[in-house]
Amino acid sequence: MPTDASARFRLVVVAEALRLFAEKGYEATSVDEIAEAAGISRRTFFRQFRAKEDVVFADHEILLSQAADFLAGEHDDPWDAVREAAVLIFDGFSNWRDITQRRYGVVHEVPALRDREIVTIFRYERLFTDYLRRSLPDEPDLVLVQFAATVTATHNYLLRRMARDGSRTTTRELRDVLGSIGHGWRTASDDNMVVAVFPRDMSSRRVAELVQRKLDAQ
Structure with a gap:
């Protein structure tokens, strides 16, 4: 769970918003209703989020920031660092399982949110690719792009399975799967x-x- 107070606060709002979206529908739920359910004012809501759409993916923003901070540290093996960043992200979603599962249901009912989800997922892949390019400048760019894309796709497959079917994939199992992903031969x-x-x-x-x-x- 996030230790930052702002992140914890945002997750409370996210949880209430997704609960309302699941019960009433995304379009039928107003910002005022979300604010009331979360125990905050409308003004406070807009200090944290630009719109309803941002609430749906706020936990992604938290995890992207955590993954970026992790990759900014010192790592002996950049390939392993990317794998561990993916595990960190998956662990976050696992800890917030209710949020992850509710969002899955909401997003798949709203085309605009599905489009936003695709863009958000690409940001993880781009984070991994940019890190590998900085860390391994002599490696072929295609190898770096393929590795980042494969790690991201593997993570997302297991995450969707958890959100859709309630699968209890552990971080150890994820590490084992990611460990089988090679990076050139x-x-x-x-x-x-x-x-x-x-x-x-x-x-x-x-x-x-x-x-x-x-x-x-x-």
Whole structure:
């Protein structure tokens, strides 16, 4: 849970807003009703949020900020840092499971919110990609983009499953899945031998697939 008082306050408002959206519908719920349910004034609401739409994704803003702060620290392995940032984000949503599940239902009923969700998800991917570009300037850009996109997509798949089906994926399970995501591989060969170098965390199944593909191409 966030330790910042402002973040905790925003989550209270988010929880009440999503409860009202689920009960009454997004369009039928007014800012005044949200403010009353959260025990704040209309003016206080607009000091924290520009519009109703911002309330729906306020927890995303909190987690994006936390992930950015995490990546701004010192890390021995940038690839692992991105994985851990994804785990941090997932852990936040898991702690706020009620909010996550209610938003899933609300967003899928309102096209404008679905569009906003797509933009918000891309911000995680861009955060990861920009970090990798700064940390690994000599790596091919396509490798960095693919890795960031894969980590983001894996995280989002498990998050949607949790929100939609109530799946209880743990952060340890998420780490295991993310650990199987490789970030590039190289092979060298002559007529009788193939020498391959893979990331340590690449799964044995993926290694076998890539070696077989290389052999088939000979």
